[in-house]
Amino acid sequence: MSTTATLTPLTTRDAEALVDAARTAAEAAGVAVSITVLDAGGHLLAFRRDDRAVLISGETSTRKAWTALQLDAPTAALVDAVLPGGPFHTLPTALDRPLLFIAGGIPLHRDGRLVGALGIGGGAPEQDHAFAVTAATVLEAATGR
Template identity: 75%
Template sequence: MSTTAGTTVTPPSTRDAEILIDAARRATEAAGVTVSITVLDAGGRLLAFRRDHQAALISGETSTRKARTALQMGAPTADLVVLVKPDGPLHSLPTALDKPLLFSAGGRPIHREGHLIGAIGIGGAPEQDHSFAGATVAAPA
């Protein structure tokens, strides 16, 4: 548990991560797409990962980088894409770190009681990853 200004916030558990994975899986299966899904805690540590059998191998890496980017930047990755364009203020950031970030739609921070507690990344269906991640984070536990 973390305490901030007298408020105790319970970090996400493995069970919480599995609930998110299940919600994402239902959304992607309903759409008929195959993806990889990564859930990280607030420290960037892996809580859960799932790759559909037919999902592209690289989708595992993209889902993890999207989750890491959403976590470190504290914002959905879809909202950050414009910042890394050649004329954007953060154009060199994607390659400036040991663990590169990925500014592509599909990563969402996860908040609990107003605190950032982790992130989810979905990779595999670029035109839909952002909506899958949003629906997953908004789904009731």
């Protein structure tokens, strides 16, 4: 008898709900953003860039999501770790796919396990983080957590 629980991966439907929730939060604040959703393997599930968002926001939203996924931590909590003398000081440039330590990326969990990440770019870092956290409540509501 196996006691291994089956993990439901992040779905395209989940990703679309996250994008919609993040877009709604950003629009309510009058901020044009880009939104990236990655699955647990770092593969793109959804992406949206508002027509008015600065072009670089597409790249920053993706890198924020990638960073949150790789380190299983919100990028907002990692900003100080890359300062001179910090434990991750050289990490942003040490990898083939650069990490980005700016608030706006959060890991996504289901049943306590990492299933993907969400990244928002285009607003002030604190705004991007708040939009991501707000959007993540959609996923939490869908799983009853």
